[in-house]
Amino acid sequence: MIILSGIQPSGTLHVGNYFGMMRPAIELQEQGEAYYFIANYHSMTSVFDADERRHNTLGVALDFLACGLDPSKAVFFRQSDVPEVCELTWLLTTLTPMGLLERCHSYKDKLAKGQSPNHGLFSYPVLMASDILIYDSNIVPVGRDQKQHVEVTRDIAIKFNQTYGETFVIPEPQIRDSVAVVPGTDGQKMSKSYGNTIDIFGEEKPQRKTIMRLVMDSRPPEEPKPDADKNIAVQLLRLVAPKPVAADCEERLRAGGLGYGDLKKALFEHYWEYFAEARAKRSELENNLDYVNQVLRDGADKARTRATIVLDRARKNCGLD
Numbered sequence: 217m218i219i220l221s222g223i224q225p226s227g228t229l230h231v232g233n234y235f236g237m238m239r240p241a242i243e244l245q246e247q248g249e250a251y252y253f254i255a256n257y258h259s260m261t262s263v264f265d266a267d268e269r270r271h272n273t274l275g276v277a278l279d280f281l282a283c284g285l286d287p288s289k290a291v292f293f294r295q296s297d298v299p300e301v302c303e304l305t306w307l308l309t310t311l312t313p314m315g316l317l318e319r320c321h322s323y324k325d326k327l328a329k330g331q332s333p334n335h336g337l338f339s340y341p342v343l344m345a346s347d348i349l350i351y352d353s354n355i356v357p358v359g360r361d362q363k364q365h366v367e368v369t370r371d372i373a374i375k376f377n378q379t380y381g382e383t384f385v386i387p388e389p390q391i392r393d394s395v396a397v398v399p400g401t402d403g404q405k406m407s408k409s410y411g412n413t414i415d416i417f418g419e420e421k422p423q424r425k426t427i428m429r430l431v432m433d434s435r436p437p438e439e440p441k442p443d444a445d446k447n448i449a450v451q452l453l454r455l456v457a458p459k460p461v462a463a464d465c466e467e468r469l470r471a472g473g474l475g476y477g478d479l480k481k482a483l484f485e486h487y488w489e490y491f492a493e494a495r496a497k498r499s500e501l502e503n504n505l506d507y508v509n510q511v512l513r514d515g516a517d518k519a520r521t522r523a524t525i526v527l528d529r530a531r532k533n534c535g536l537d
Contacts, residue, residue, distance in 0.1 A: 217248035220353035220387070222255040222295065225272035226263055229279045230413035231487070232398035232406030235455055240357055242284045250290040251351050251519060252280070254512075257295045257302070257343060261336040277508050279416060282498035293515030295347070300523040305346040307530055311375050312342050321364055329409055345369035349384045350523045357390040359397075380533040384526075398455065399448045402431050414452075416491055417498055427484045428477075437475035444469035449476070449483045457486035 221241045223233065241252055254276045256269060263269050273294060285292055295301065317323070320341050327333055336343075348356055348369045356366050366389035373384040397405050400412025407413070414426055430448050435441060444450055444466045453462040465482060468474035501508055531537050 217355060218351055218353050218385075219244050219248045219250045219355045219357065220252075220348050220351055221250075221357055222253040222258070222347060223276060223280075224255045224259045224262075225269060225276045226259045227272060227408040228413075228415050228418075229276060230406060230408070230415050231452070231455070232400065232413065234283065234416050235398050236359060238280060238283055242280075244355075244357060245286060245290040248355065251353070251522075252285065252290050252292050253295045253298075253347070253519070254293070255295050255347070258340065261334065261340060262331065274505075274508070277512060278498050278501050281501055281508065281511065282417070282494045284494075287511045287515065291515045291518045292511060293519045294512055297512070297516035298350070298519050298523050300520065300527045301343070301346045301350050304350050304523075304527050304530060305343050307534060307536075308345055308349070308372050308376065309339065309342050311379060312339075312345075312372050316368060316371060317341060320368065321361075341365060341368045342372070345372045348387050349373055350526050351519070352385045352522065352526055353387045354385060355390050356387050360391050363389050363391060376530075380530075383530050383533045399451050401426060401429060401448070403448055414487070417495055420488065423488075424484050427487065428480050430480055430483075432476045437478075438472050440472040441469045447479075449479045453479075453483050453486060456483070456490040461486065 221237065221244075223229075223237055229238070241250070244250055245252075254273050256273050259269055259272070263272070277292075280292065281287075317338060322340065323338055326337060331337065344365055345368060348366070349372075356369075358366060366387060370386055373386055377383055377386075400406035400410055401414065402410065402412045404410050404412060415423060418426075427449075432447075432449075441447070447466075447469060450462065450466050450469065453465055461482075465474060465479055469479070528537070
């Protein structure tokens with residue numbers, strides 16, 4: 217079973233990235249042949265500073281390795297180190313219906329958020345399809361809100377197979393229903409585009425301030441709060457604290473007597489402790505960048521080996537050999 221997942225280096229990774237994508241991906245490296253890539257081609261639709269892209273790409277590599285990605289169990293690489301994916305994108309583009317792309321939610325959502333439209337943003341799903349198909353991926357773990365991306369990939373692959381003969385493995389989405397939507401500091405889904413994130417590896421003082429500024433209502437500590445399960449701090453605490461601790465805080469809110477300030481302090485302490493081992497590992501990696509870069513080079517070599525096989529198959533089937 218081949219597993220494929222990627223993440224954009226479009227900014228500093230945050231707690232939502234960790235629980236939504238990184239931790240599930242790291243767990244899956246034990247269950248099959250895993251290919252995990254840093255999607256720096258994709259970042260070009262929203263990041264237009266070369267130094268920023270380089271910095272973010274290295275940051276993603278450090279973060280993933282610090283959080284437990286094992287290069288002996290997963291192929292880890294930069295997307296741009298596998299240029300074959302761009303050629304396959306063109307092959308797929310020639311058969312991709314415009315209507316299929318026009319119906320994609322992600323394009324409409326980005327425009328609604330004020331992002332300037334460009335061809336890369338519009339054709340983003342075709343490059344994503346190439347990312348998936350070029351490794352003969354069987355499983356693509358995604359959140360329910362990203363299921364459409366895999367469905368588009370399946371549609372494109374099926375049309376290519378029907379036109380040129382059996383070429384691509386048809387991937388299946390693995391929906392991560394068990395992964396809760398991680399709330400940001402304002403209660404919306406945690407996202408860089410909303411500016412409501414808590415960094416995984418931020419400095420202690422700024423992150424403490426961020427957590428202490430979590431949006432709460434004005435009810436005093438002694439007032440019972442029957443909707444305690446909807447409290448942002450409680451939802452985050454469930455992710456980083458032992459279950460009994462989170463449950464106790466929730467019950468104390470329901471009964472009355474626990475102030476929001478004390479709740480936020482508890483959240484910070486557990487958040488800081490949860491990522492303590494990863495912070496230490498990341499510090500080690502920052503002082504050994506030769507190792508990090510070698511991991512990415514080795515990963516790219518392995519990824520290109522498989523990508524070349526699939527691309528050659530596609531070229532032959534459509535008459536480009």
